[in-house]
Amino acid sequence: MTFLNLVISGAANGVVYAAVALALVLIWRSTGILNFAQGGMLMFTTFIAWDLVHLHGANYWVGLVVALLAGLVLGAVVERVLIRPIEGGPPINPVIVTLGLLLLLEAVAGMIWGSGVSSFAPEFSLNDYHVGHQLILFSPDYLFIVLAVLGVMVALYVLFQHTPIGLRMRASAFNPEVARLLGVRVGRLLTLGWGLAAMVGALAGVLIAGTQPGYINPNAFDGLLILGFTAAVVGGLDSPLGALAGGLLVGVIQQLLDNYVSIDLDSFYTFVVLLVVLMLRPSGLFSRTAVRRV
């Protein structure tokens, strides 16, 4: 039963990693850029929500919605102002720009909100469920997390697969030149893509911030970025479904190692898992392109 419990709670954490992974995958797929600033961006939007809820007495839902909108705007602005000008340059340039943005956002957050830790109270209870006398490592708050992330994923799926704008977004991602010849305003859709990705990231930030007292501070989300990256790589980096599967897998593995080896090594495991995956299957465990590339 403990094992099953660990799998359940690991998977619940993994859903959040999946959301971060999805934010990375959406941008990677459309621009071939890995957004290292994603951790900083979702940290910043989470702080905005926290500021509203805890310093200005706003309702939790207001905070959440504002964080999502802030993510949308932040993502769009980042694409327009920072990414657009370096398009077509050496591939190392976006890596450095997004890392620079990570440093900048963490520093600015530290300037505004200080570098100490703060707590973001969750909207739902963190007390675990019981089935009969048996404790299940799953709480109403985690139920909300799972539903919220899955809901967003379904919404994005519908948007991408079943709407004209989704078709345009995919066309611009896969073949921008042909898309332009067909009248698609590729630039705008890239901006929208960054906005949507950052919005998913913002959701992950607010959700995970509530799971532990004292979670948030400007550097607290570095680990989440790496976990999300690992999940994305496990899933093949270009597949949204892979991101979900990767997130769940990483969450479960992390929980098992934390429990059976030691929680002190948490961030070291992430490195090991990433290393093992990249050595065994550099294109991810679930990637379709793996087949194509071979």
Added chain:
Amino acid sequence: MSLLRRSTLLRNGLLALCGLGIMLAVTEGLSDYRNTQLANIAVTVCAVAGLTVLTGLSGQISLGNGAFMFVGAYTVGLLLMHNPGTNNGELVLVLAASALVAAVAGGLVGVAAARLRGPYLAGITLALALGLPALPEYSHFQGKLGGHAGLNFLAPNPPGGMNFFRWQAWVCLIGAVVTLFLLANLSRSRVGRAFRAVRDDEISASLAGLSVARVQILAFTVSAACAGLAGGLFAVINGNVLPSGFPISLSLSLLAAAVFGGLGTLSGAVYGSIIVTLLPQWSYDLAHAFSMPDRVQLNLPQAVYGAGLILGMLLFPLGIQGGVRRIWALGRNALRTKPAGN
């Protein structure tokens, strides 16, 4: 004279000796505080020079050189803690050990890195930078590695009653000059050419008979050794090492320094290190002049690193030196074409 021109080894050696002599003489007139700053710059130069060779010459990115500094620092920490009374001659061996252990770690990571490109490599080295400093906190290692509180130890006493801070500056300057000297020769040598060939075009490099993977692993090893030495020097001048002394932002500030100076140039590594090391002090002064709150002042340097990385890429996609060189070339061409146009 012609011998000098032909032998880069000799020329670099003389240059290094002259530079070292001047700097060591200069430390005499500096305050303790300035000597400490000089020591810190020299430490940063070691790490940044290694990174700039890796990223600028061999074309691989590493966001994890802070982790190799961590390895070097803990190597020195452990050796000095268990060997109290180490003298200055033995310190050379201790520092060499820090470079060596980090080189081994770098070689291991390099094996993985050689199979990875661009963002994958960036991601895994970032994971390394975050994950490795967690090791001392592991309960089974806590006894040996000191856990959260880190390691405390005594560095050797300065020889012949020399001023302590001046001695620190000496040790670090010698370390930095030796590093620069070796890297300068390396980059001029066959190995350096191999680095560049692999960076410019892996396929034609391998067609030319180079083992791309081996070249890339070597570059990683060299870079890690430099970072390890930097970490070792860092430990020596601080007298302690802490897991929290090696955050991700350390690795990223090394990258910032390399980018500020122009990726791939050793002189750029020096400029970049000076900027990155002095920035916290400047921001402190600035914050005091404008009486900013502490939290602003404390975060100002990092904000400048971040903004600097971004602006550097937007304004000078080839690095500041590349940019300066381009402006220089433009000016020269303008001068050259003018008479022809008239």
Added chain:
Amino acid sequence: MTSGLVLDNVVTTYGAVRALDGVSLDVADGKITAVLGANGAGKTTLLRTVNGLVRPAAGSIRFGGHDLLATPVERIVTLGIAHVPEGRGVITELTVEENLRLGALWRSDRRRETVNGLATVYEMFPPLAERRDRAADTLSGGERQMLAIGRALMSRPSLLLLDEPSLGLAPRITAQIMATLRRLSAEDGLTVVLVEQNARSALSVADSAVILNLGRVVASGAADDLAGDEQLRHAYLGF
């Protein structure tokens, strides 16, 4: 008619290379104009300059009263110009039908146009109808060419630019495609600019032709006249 495509003294450069070196061209409305020439003659560059993917250093390009040089690439299709790029340019990650839908997506009446257009294209190219839900990367070369042309037709263009539609195709399929172009031009009044290496088959369907060499127009005239000029054929067309 002044509504057609008119190029005047267009110069396009890539760095030091003058890929188009003063090209003037008046494309006849409702006719097929072949653009011929050796590798590197500047044919692809000509089409890319017309639709704005590269901007010329000098000259003017007008289409039906519009200055194309002032028109963003994304707006070109709305003026009635459709492009079938070299190497076909189907989006391999999308399905056949998604590729086709994209062709009509810019239209304000896209619902109706998509339904009608899909029906027309599937009728014209039955293999596409059978494969409508497959990813485009599973199509054969000929099927991809059909898809690219079908997608261009989905936008109901008045001017169709084709870049080497016969590239890599069996002669029979090439002939089919040429026949389709002929029919579209004759029945619907579609204007076609047909870039081809395969001069013989291009001249067989074209009304007129121009021959490019090193970025310059070296000959132009009725297709039959050019096909009959032995000297030209030997010098530039290689048959």
